[in-house]
Amino acid sequence: MKGLGLSVFFAVILIGVLGALFVEDVLIKPITPTREPSSDAPVYFFEDFTMRVMNEQGHLAYVLAGKSMAGYRGNDKDAQIELPRLAIDAAPRASWDVTANDGVVTRGGDRLRLEGRVVLQREAAPPKPPLRIETDTLDVDTRQRIATTHDDVHITAAQWQVRSTGMQANLGSGLLDLLADVHARFTPKVAP
Numbered sequence: 001m002k003g004l005g006l007s008v009f010f011a012v013i014l015i016g017v018l019g020a021l022f023v024e025d026v027l028i029k030p031i032t033p034t035r036e037p038s039s040d041a042p043v044y045f046f047e048d049f050t051m052r053v054m055n056e057q058g059h060l061a062y063v064l065a066g067k068s069m070a071g072y073r074g075n076d077k078d079a080q081i082e083l084p085r086l087a088i089d090a091a092p093r094a095s096w097d098v099t100a101n102d103g104v105v106t107r108g109g110d111r112l113r114l115e116g117r118v119v120l121q122r123e124a125a126p127p128k129p130p131l132r133i134e135t136d137t138l139d140v141d142t143r144q145r146i147a148t149t150h151d152d153v154h155i156t157a158a159q160w161q162v163r164s165t166g167m168q169a170n171l172g173s174g175l176l177d178l179l180a181d182v183h184a185r186f187t188p189k190v191a192p
Contacts, residue, residue, distance in 0.1 A: 042070035042080075053109060053142070062142055063087040064112070066103070079105040084114060088145055088171050096171050097121045098140065098147075112140040120147065120169070128174060132156045135167070145171040153178070160186045 046069045055061040067083040084103035089095040101116030120133040136151040147169045155162040155176070166179030 043073050044071040045069070062089070064105075064109075077104045077106055078108060081105065084112070086112065086114075086140065086142075088140075088142075095122060095125070097123075098138070100138070110141065110143045112142060114138045114140065118149075122174070129158050133167070133169070133176075140171075147171055150179070159189060160184060 048067060049069050050063065050065040051069075052063050053061050063086070064081075065085045065087075066081040069079050069081045071079045081103035082101075084098075084100055086098040086103075087096070088098070098114065098118070098120045100114035100118040103115070104113040105111070106113065115137050118135050118138045120131075120138070122128065122131040124130040132155070134154045134156075135149045138147050138149045140147045148167065150166045153162075153164045153167045155164070162178065162182065162184045164178035164183075165181040168177040168179065169175070
């Protein structure tokens with residue numbers, strides 16, 4: 001009987017030790033993830049944001065605003081923007097105001113790809129008249145202030161309209177290069 005009691009005693013001790021090891025391994029140790037975090041998950045997210053970007057001389061180069069902005073690391077885009085609005089040469093007032101449905105920032109903010117109902121508007125600043133440019137996509141080099149598209153472009157001014165396939169615009173000088181299939185309509189002012 002003594003041998004049976006001693007065996008039961010050791011069995012209880014062994015079950016207790018195994019139970020303690022189980023509790024320590026499963027319940028006490030933190031769970032480690034089995035896979036890396038997804039690279040397509042944003043590393044930051046802003047809502048109703050406004051970002052002011054300075055040039056090398058410390059002057060305001062452009063203002064970028066939007067409904068939301070999600071930043072990424074490790075893929076071809078730095079940030080995805082919903083309803084972006086870009087004001088170029090914003091001091092003391094914007095020379096160009098650009099809006100779109102969506103945007104993608106790349107190269108640390110040096111490039112901006114706008115898509116979906118892209119509208120560029122230049123306010124009147126004599127001797128330059130107001131100007132409106134509409135297209136589906138637009139690539140903006142924010143450092144060089146050059147905007148390009150290969151899509152159809154519709155340009156409207158006070159007395160003329162131009163349609164073109166493709167455009168390159170120097171937003172600093174206001175010069176537009178129309179790339180192909182250009183059609184223009186001019187309506188002269190009629191003296192009363």
